[in-house]
Amino acid sequence: MPVNLVLSEYSDMAFATSVAIYIFAMLLYFAEFSSGSARKAVPERELVGSGAPVDKAAGDGPVVGHVPEPARRPWAERVGGMAVALTALGALVHGASLVLRGVATGRAPWGNMYEFGSAITLAAVLAWLVVLFRQSRALRQETSTATLRGLGGFVMLPTTVLLFLSGTVLYAEAAPLQPALQSYWIVIHVSAAIVSTGVLLFAGVASLLFIARTRHENNPTKMVRFGSRLPTSQALDRLAYRATVIIMPVWTFAIVAGAIWAEASWGRFWGWDPKETTSLIAWICYAAYLHARATAGWRGVRSAWINVAGLAVMIFNLFFINIVVAGLHSYAGL
Known part of the structure; x- marks a missing residue:
């Protein structure tokens, strides 16, 4: 079966895009990790009596006519959430690059070291996302989840290194098996x-x-x-x-x-x-x-x-x- 060069080029573009996304996600993971990942306690406000909010941390009484503002998520938590979203996006683009390479060559997309290394790193990223999803469901305590999420940088670091080597030193043109x-x-x-x-x-x-x-x-x-x-x-x-x-x-x-x-x-x-x-x-x-x-x-x-x-x-x-x-x-x- 002849190689579809157009799909092969699209596969290479998707591969390069996924590497860029992973690098950005890795930087965000490390930014969250370097911030300490710990959430500070937010003063809790509740409605009592006639419905007026009370700031329990400050010991205030009812505040008539005042509606409490929703607590804003800490900066580190927002950055960590962006990192996870980028990781999922990168995995989708990464998977698309392998699918396009397979369709372009008419075979399984792991016939050489470039494709094999790409597939291995995708498996590692998916394993990390599965672990993070399971932990976030099992541990609804946000501090524990945020700390675990900060480990993403240490998962993405070897992943991006292996992807970079696969796309440069180990790269091979699309060809039959x-x-x-x-x-x-x-x-x-x-x-x-x-x-x-x-x-x-x-x-x-x-x-x-x-x-x-x-x-x-x-x-x-x-x-x-x-x-x-x-x-x-x-x-x-x-x-x-x-x-x-x-x-x-x-x-x-x-x-x-x-x-x-x-x-x-x-x-x-x-x-x-x-x-x-x-x-x-x-x-x-x-x-x-x-x-x-x-x-x-x-x-x-x-x-x-x-x-x-x-x-x-x-x-x-x-x-x-x-x-x-x-x-x-x-x-x-x-």
């Missing part, structure tokens, strides 16, 4: 790898912030401005653990599906190819993290470092193995 990738398994195996990698990226960031928060709690004199503005260590540890334990079956399925595809393409399930070996090492790291998280004496910082090690292996597998090391999985398209 290589013969070795022309299989229905690319939808099953690679999509599972994309979703799991994106969510594990989010989990690794949560573990890194958990370590920073724990160090602040153990030694408040250090990292005061940074550590004190993070959510509690329990909340960060819970985020990292839940994201990992939910996505671990998907990552396991991605490895198993890759082995089945390898048997169909190369006549063997496992050949210790660099990509296969590194993926297995990453799986062992995350299995060790889940085991350590449930083991007395290893909960907390020790288990978090194992999760960070798993993230490092995933990044190594994503860049070094795909780009530098020659193997059967060398489909970077560079």
